[in-house]
Structures are given as structure tokens and as C-alpha cells.
Amino acid sequence: MKVLEFHGSRSEDYLWFTFKGVFDPQPTLERELEPLLQTLEAHADGWMPDVVEGKRRRKYARSAIWKALEESRDGNSTDVGLYRTMWPALDMTLWLWLPVRTPELELTINVKPLSFFAEAQRCRHFVEMVCAWASRYPVTHASAHSSDDAQLAGAPRFGREQQTSIRDGFDKIYEVFWLNVFGPKLVESVGRERMLSTPAHRVEALPNGSILLVTWPTAADFASDAAREAQARAHVHLRPDLDYDTVLRALRERSAALAPLEPRFHPDVAPLLSRVVDRIPSHERQRRIAGFNAWRPPEPEEWLPVDAAPPSDVVETERTLAQYSLHAEHLVVILHTEVPSVFQATPESLTDADFYFWKEDFPKTRLREVLDEHVVPAVGAYLGQVLVHHLGGRWIPRKKLMETGVQVGSRVWLPFVRAHRYLSSCESLLDYSLIQFYREAERHRAPDTEEPRGE
Secondary structure, eight states, X not given: OOOOOSSOSSOOOOEEEEEEEEOOSSSOHHHHHXXXXXXXXXXXXXXXXXXEESSSEEESOHHHHHHHHHHHOBTTEXXXXXXXXXXXXXXXXXXXXXXXXXXXXXXXEEEEOGGGGOSXXXXXHHHHHHHXXXXXSOEEEEEEEEHHHHHHTTTTTTTOOHHHHHHHOSOSOSXXXXXXXXXXHHHHXXXXXXXXXXOSSEEEEOTTSOEEEEOSSOSTTTTSHHHHHHHHHHHHHHOTTSOHHHHHHHHHHHHHHHSOOOOOOOTTTHHHHHHHHHHSOHHHHHHHHHHHHHOOOOOOOOEEEGGGSOOOOOSOHHHHHHHHHHHHHHHHHHHTTTOGGGGTOOHHHHHHHHHHHHHTTXXXXXXXXXXXXXXXXXXXXXXXXXXXXXXXXXXXXXXXXXXXXXXXXTEEEOHHHHHHHHTTOTTHHHHTOHHHHHHHHHHTXXXXXXXXXXX
């Protein structure tokens, strides 16, 4: 069974839910977890898991869950994954900590996309499910919210050191999310009457001393101004030390940071940057789009006027050109698995190579001497070959690689110099991309030079 890939190459916002509580270890595990699964099956409106994964994948059934928990048991803990084969995508995990430890139950549910929870009825089903779970398994804290907004809010650390956040958990009201369940300790720290009087869409006392709080009818609408005002009112009510205008301003800033922006990238590198922003976490993507909209790559400087370029100083021209071909073939060897288009040596393959080097943080993850001795010559030669084959360029071989040029029109372009600058850092991969160098050379080719067809 093939499940939907949740954490793919292009991230997007999703409903993020966490639940930490305790369970009774006296009954059998099957009997103790039966209410949890009954509630899931009754309320998972449109996102019910159909795959169970322990040591192997099985079709969803309670018997499959018991088997997976048995297979995955490791000392005092066990876990099971629950997924879907059809839209919407689901990434759900149930962890259990068993005696001799304090018996604890932890659930995470991620459902993508968040827009799936734009319907009030579906959100009510979700809230009822959480309410039933929190009533049956006493919680320390549970919450559901936009994953992107939660990350902008600093969850789950909220500015604390990792070990501190692991030790203390959600020990005070750091944030009010769309859905919240506050355990008895949090209720006591805030004050039960104060918490029950919180201005919110739904506030409900649960039988075990916890309190359920939902700020707005639908999860997907969290960034609307009305929803933000409701979120701010609830937060400052629970935290009187906070200022309403300050909290609301911060929430609105988060909404603005997540609001979709139209890409207006420099045309030379637009295809490359479009792929780059698709790899950026969705909660950071709009900020990066705004930055790329304002950014312009430096104009290429790796060229000389024809009358200023030194002539060839090699005796065996054909042998030297053959060496450039070998260098270029080395790049094909390096990239062919991840970048199949590299075999074609086209402008499109330059964009593919640019993206691959950026995605892999190539200058950071390879030894400097390997880059300088092997990769720079390979990239420079390959770039030069594309200029020759597609712009009617002509190699001007030199004994020193960094002096070697390709004449296109009235300029001599220096592909090895460009390659050296390109691979000097991860930032340079975008500042000095191969495709931008090619596009600039393309604008300066002779007017009667046509790009070869069928290559």
C-alpha cells in the first residue's frame, strides 16, 4: 500500500494537533485504547486513516493497531503510525509510555491541507473528538492550529532552550491556539473562574478538571482579522500581564507574513527561484518570495571585450578542446542520477544544475580542494559547451583554465571564472547562477546566430 507523501518536496500549511495525557495501565491495552479508536472512527470526518504502520504496513483495523503496537514495543515504549492513501494527506502517530514509567499517551495528528478544515461542521467533529479524548484520558495540554502559524509563534519551545522545553512542556499560557485543552495544573495557575469566563467561540469544563477552549468556528480561517481579534482577546484574558494591542499587532504581523504573494522574479532566474521557494518551509515562503521579488542578481562580470581578450596560447588546440569535453563529461558523471537533463547540455539543464547545487548546499557539504580541483573545471567546461552549442560560441583555449574563454558576439565569456565564483559559497549559487550567465551571453550573441534546433 502506498500512502500519500506528507512531507514532500513542496510543503504547505496543515492542521497540527498535539495531545499529551495519561492512561490506566490496569486493563489490557486493547481495552484501554478502545474508546480512543471508537472516537476517532466516529469523528474523523473525511480524514480517517486507512493504513496502519508498525514494522510493516497493514490496512486499517483495530487488530492491525494491536499488532503494530506489539511489533514496535521497545522496552517501556511503543508507537504506531496511521496514514491515508487518498487526499487529504494524514500523518498521525500514537506513542505510549508504559510501566515502570508513568503511563503516558501522546498523539500527533497532521492533516494536509489546512483548507480541508474550512467547513464548520468538520471542525465541530474534530472538536468533539478532542473533547471526548480529553475527558477519557486526562491531559496536561492539547492544541490544534495552523502548523505555519504555530511555527511563527515559536511552538513548541517558545524561545526556551530545548532541554528546558522538554522538561517543562506547556507549563504556562505561551500561546492560545485555535483549539486548546488546558489540564488541571494550567487551570489552577490561571484560575478556574477566569478561564471559564474567557471570551471565545467555545469554552467547556471537562469532567476531570480540564477546560476546552476554541477561539473560532473554523481552523482554516485562523488568519482573518476577526479570528485574530478573538485569539488576542482570549490570550490577554488568560494572561492579564499582556497588552491587547501588542498581542493583536503580533498576530496581524504573522497573518501578513503568511499572506500569499505573487512572485515577480528577475526573468533570467525566475524558473530557478520558483523551484527554490517551493523547497522553502511554507511558513517562511512568502517572506522569501518578497525578498526575491526585490532582489536582482549582480550583472555578470566574467567577460572581456573581444579586442581586450588574450588570444589562444596553446599549441595542440584539438587536444585542449578534448580536455574541456572530458571536464564537461565529469559534471555529467556527478549529476546524471539526480539531474538527468545534464545529458542534453541545454539552457534548461543549467537551471536544473543550479537547483541541484543549491538544494544540496554543495559548497558547504564538499571539501574545498575537491571543489577547486574537480568540480570547478567540470562546471566551467560544461557551461562553456552550452555557450558553444546553443549560442554559436567559439572556444579560445588558454593554458590557464581561468583565462580560457568562449567568444559569443562581441564578448569573450569566461566560464571557468564564473564557475569558481559560483561555487565559492551557498549564497553564490544564486548570485552567480549558471543560467543567468547564459542568458546574459545570449543577449550579446551576433544577431544572425540562431540557437541549434533539436538538441
